[in-house]
């Protein structure tokens with residue numbers, strides 16, 4: 001298995017809770033609790049010259065993450081022995097099923113790619129996010145050309161064979177391609193899910209229900225941004241009325257959290273969260289400040305202002321007023337601020 005897991009960098013406060021044992025949790029103090037998100041990357045994105053033509057690509061976003069995550073990287077096409085350089089492969093729909101073919105050699109490598117991907121992914125341990133190469137018949141997450149026949153026209157678009165397995169094996173992980181990550185909203189969603197998944201994994205590694213209660217408390221506003229009903233559903237799981245063992249409750253919570261975080265939070269519920277938080281601050285704000293903030297909310301609703309701008313204003317007021325309930329909320333800083341970059345490719349989000 002050609003999994004490459006570089007040693008972690010030294011600075012590692014990535015917004016995750018400290019590693020510690022909880023009395024009665026069945027876990028010893030000092031037991032490994034993840035300290036930074038683990039991100040699996042297509043190897044050709046800055047880690048190795050493994051493309052079919054022997055090239056390596058660079059992604060600014062991947063580069064920028066280096067101090068904040070632990071990377072693992074792999075090239076599935078090299079993994080199944082196609083070598084570098086190699087004749088390109090393509091996806092072809094044949095008799096209603098999707099095949100991965102190498103037209104220059106007439107090889108059908110579908111079975112090899114599917115079983116290699118499954119073996120690799122089930123053996124790779126905890127992963128919080130994937131950054132995969134766009135448009136690749138192996139790694140692409142949704143924009144891969146599917147041909148009507150070996151030499152025929154493009155029939156549709158879909159996900160590559162490795163990416164399909166990724167989405168099946170890691171329902172809680174953040175999954176994106178490097179092209180889509182040039183879009184501000186997609187990047188914000190990806191980073192939010194990535195760091196939230198890592199914090200949940202950290203709570204799960206502690207193993208005590210108190211860690212899940214803390215996770216739910218700190219993510220209350222963030223989860224509210226996905227709607228009131230999903231938040232209530234997660235709250236009912238945490239309340240654990242059946243007194244189920246902690247491991248079972250964590251599993252149940254993960255099964256509800258994964259589908260919830262798959263799509264970005266919508267402006268409507270996010271505006272509700274902003275107004276909810278604002279309600280805790282209004283007594284201490286002047287009439288001018290209140291009017292200014294409500295104008296900003298409308299600009300956000302009309303997509304003329306990024307969410308980050310409102311969070312910065314609210315964050316400053318929360319620091320000034322010292323509201324403990326708001327101070328712990330991950331909604332205001334779901335990932336390290338150094339990763340916030342407001343450039344935008346203008347790509348439309350897939351919502």
Ligand code: SF4
Nearest residue numbers: 043044075133136139
């Ligand atoms: S896109 Fe995937 S399969 Fe293709 S070179 Fe990159 S890592 Fe390898």
